[in-house]
Amino acid sequence: MKIVFMGTPEFAVPCLDILDKNFEVQAVFTQPDRPKGRGKKMAMSAVKERALESQIPVYQPEKIKKSEDIQVLKDLSPDVIVVVAYGQLLSQEILDIPKFGCINVHASLLPRLRGAAPLNFAIVNGEKVSGVTTQYMVRKLDEGDMIDKIEVEITEDMTAGELHDILSLKGGDLIMKTVSDIEAGHIHRTPQDHELSTYAPKMDKEMAVINWSKPAQEIHNLIRGFNPWPIATTKYLGGKVKVFKSSVLDEEASSPGKIIRVSSDGLVVDCLDKRLLIKEIQMPNKKRMTVAAYILGNSFEIGTRLGE
Structure with a gap:
């Protein structure tokens, strides 16, 4: 199973790790290096750091819309593209490239809490359960058919940071199962009930x-x-x-x-x-x-x- 991985923050690293150990990760796409900290020194993303450690080729387009970036993906001809908190929207042309589609790991129990900060707003909203969902990506934000889920209890004093760390590891477990099921031809698709959807906006x-x-x-x-x-x-x-x-x-x-x-x-x-x-x-x-x-x-x- 040939995989192109797209992700940026620490949350995505366990997913990259488990895929790299069990499948062929051909390349990693991540956000460009950004100024960070008081000194504003250029810093690479957590996913880039891990990819370099694992000697996986890294691509960092400012906007993944240019013809040369799309051609790289077409030349790689992946079986699946896995996207975990990448931070960029994918065009329909990219979504159509992989044989088995583009799969996203989302940090909520879809269709609840679509959007940028789902695990934060699960706690802000007082929800007692969160989780991760794998879904087929479509052009509309987090509206693709669901594949699988893992639920996690939110305890009374749990912070977003603590939930982040739990869901990050669960995301790795879930994407491993999802890709294995795709490879074995045992995949199931469940359309989302859009009337049950809620939204988690970008925090400020x-x-x-x-x-x-x-x-x-x-x-x-x-x-x-x-x-x-x-x-x-x-x-x-x-x-x-x-x-x-x-x-x-x-x-x-x-x-x-x-x-x-x-x-x-x-x-x-x-x-x-x-x-x-x-x-x-x-x-x-x-x-x-x-x-x-x-x-x-x-x-x-x-x-x-x-x-x-």
Whole structure:
């Protein structure tokens, strides 16, 4: 089974690894090197790093639409193209190249949460189950026929980073099974019920600003869902505070955003219905730390409202 792999971030690496060990990965397509970090040094993608380690030819078109890039794919004549968080849309001409089609590994249980940030919004939306789905790619975003799924439980305190790592490994397991089934001729296609679809948009920092007039559980979900990026934020005495960890308390609230008390357990803040315990923060010009560590040399003004 000849495979061309298209992917970019760390999430896609386990899929590349397992395919490279069990099939013939002819080439890897990934995003061009980008400036990264404070120094803005050019950095290669996680998928490129792994491909080079495995001595797999790497292609990095800025836009995979040029005739020379399409010709490379035609010359390779892959049996299947596997796409995992590549970051570019494929034309119908490319979708038609591989013998068995283009297969995408998507980090949700389709048709729920199509789009750019499915695992984040599974947590933000308070869902109890997530997973990965393999699907045949079509021109419309994440609307292709489904092939197979693996479900994963979302626990009460799980962050998007933790779910990312679990789904990344499950994606590797699933694409191995899917490609093996294709090779054996045992593949099954299930059309998506588009009426059940939901959407997970691309994240930005504005989405991560905490609205204390929301229920405590919603805020807790937002904090988990945007950890490790873009990180939930709020204001305290005019400065921006990053919030990394929290839990919902079984205490009635009456004044959203108001700091009720602080201790080594954390910072207790009123929300719309219940109170939220903030456990880990990053104050302006400080390192990330627990509230317990922060109050050893600093204090919070009880009665002050966060977000103002």
